[in-house]
Amino acid sequence: MAIQSTNPSTGKVVKIFEEWSSAQTSAALSSVAVSFNDWRNSSFLRRAECLRSLAGLLRDRVDKFAHLMALEMGKPVKSGRAEVLKAATVCDFYAENGQDMLLSESLTVDGMQAYVEYSPLGTVLAVMPWNYPVWQVIRIAAPTLMAGNTMVLKHASNVPQCALAIEEAFTDSLFPDDVFRTLLIGAGQVEDVLKHDSVIGVCLTGSEAAGRCVAKAAGVNLKKSVMELGGSDAFIVLADADLSKAAETGAQSRCSNAGQACIAAKRFIVHKDVYEPFIIKLKAEMESIKMGDPFDSETVMGPMASFQFREDIHDQVQRSISAGGKIRLGGLIPESDGAYYPPTIIQDMSFDADVSREEFFGPVALVFRAEDDDQAMEMANDSCFGLGGSVWTQDEEKGLKLARRIEAGLVYLNGRVSSRPPLPFGGIKNSGYGRELSTYGIREFVNVKSICIG
Ligand code: NDP
16 A cells, blocks of 8 residues: 555545655664663653653644644544544653553562562554544553653554654654654565564554454564454443433444444444334434534544545445345435545344444444343354443443443443543454553553562
8 A cells, every 4th residue: 555645535645655665664663772772761750751742742733633634534623633632631641640550569479579560671563543543643652652662653554644743743742862753664564673673562453454464473573462453342222221312422433533433333232122213313313413524623524534445335335235234324425526425324134144244444333133131242242353332221230230241342331432541442352452551551561570589
C-alpha cells in the first residue's frame, strides 16, 4: 500500500510520500537506541514532565490534528477534537500514576529480603491503524515511554500526515530527541524492524490478518507482542431493558467513527419479547444520525476512511441479504463523491451464516432474536472474537451475573463499551492478547525483575 493521504470525502489524492529505504529505517532505529541509554536512566519526575508537555501540545494543536484526521480518514472534526483531548488525558494519567505503578516491591521470601522491580527494556515498535490515528498511538506511547522505553511508530499508510504531526508534537515537547520517532515505512519493512537488536517488542492494533503476520514475525525473533485486533461485540438487550437508552447508546456505538471501531456494538442480540420495539427505536436513532462533510463542525458521521472499506462493507451487506437478512434501514450507496455509507440495520439473518461471523467495520447493525437470556449468552459467546460486549437490563444483579459470563476483555452493564485509562483494555480469542492502559498496560514492556538478597 502506497504511503499517501487520500481525502475520502472526495477521493482525491492529497499527498504522496516516498517510503523510507531500509538504510533510513536502520539509521532511525540506531538513533532511537542511542536515546534509550539516557532515557532509561531518567527520573519518573522528568518523564512525567515530558508527558505533561506533550499533553499541552496536543491540546494546543487540537484543531490541526482534527483537520488532518478529517482530511486523511474522514473523521468529523468534532469527533477528532474529542479524540485528541482524550489522548492528552492519557498522557496526564501516566504522568500522575506511572511511577506508583512501577514502584519496586519489597517482600520476604524464605527468610531472604527480595525485591520485584520493573525496568525498561529498549525500543518498542507500534504498528498502528488509521481509525483513531492519534488516540491509538498516544494510548500506547504514554505508558511505554513513562516506563523508560523508547518507541518507533509504523502508522497505517493512509495517515502519514497524522503520523508526522504526532512526531512533530514529540519533537516540540520536552521529550529529548529520538525517544519517539515515526518511521515512514510500509508493512513490508515491519519484519526487518523486529530483527533489529534494539527493538524488544511490538504492539499492534489492527486486523486479525495483520496481527497474525506481525505476531509470527515477533515470535520468530523472540520479541514480545501485544495484539489489539478486531471485535464483533455483542450488545445484549434483555426483556426488562430500558429500550430507549439502549437504542440511543447502541446507535451511537454502532455509527460513531462511521462504524470503524473495534469496540463498536456490532451484534445486537435482543430478547424476543422486545425484539420489534427495540428495532423500532434503534431505527429511529440511527435514522437521526446525519452523514455529512467531516470538515463541518456539526457533522456527526463522515465518510468511511476509504472507498475500499465502503466496498468491503457493502459486500458484507449484500452477502447478509443472500443469507436471509432483511434490510430495515440503509444498505444503499448514496450518490455523492465521497466514500459515504449510511447507517444500516439488518435483521433476521441466520445466526449461523458465515457472514454473521465476520467483523462488520462500518455503520451496519446486525440484529438477532434470542428466545431467552441463556440463548442470548450462548449467541454472544458463539464468536471467534472476544473484545468487548454489553448487557442491557434493569436488574443489576442479573446483569452482573450475565456480564461475568461474556467471553470478552471488557464488558459494560447498561453502558457503551469504551476505553478508559484506569481500566485494562484488550481482548481474548481472535481479538488478541495482552493489555493496554491501566497498570497492566504499563507493565507489558518491562523487565519484571526479582532481586533476592541471600
Ligand atoms: P490493517 O490491520 O491491515 O492495518 C493496521 C496496521 O497494520 C497498519 O499500520 C498496516 O500497515 C499494518 N499491517 C497490515 N498488514 C501488515 C503485515 N502483514 N505486516 C506488518 N504490518 C501490517 O487494517 P486495514 O487498514 O487493512 O483494515 C482492515 C480491517 O482491519 C478492518 O476492516 C477491521 O476489521 C480491522 N481493523 C481493526 C482495527 C482495530 O481497532 N482493531 C483498526 C483497523 C482495522 P499498512 O497501512 O501499511 O498496510
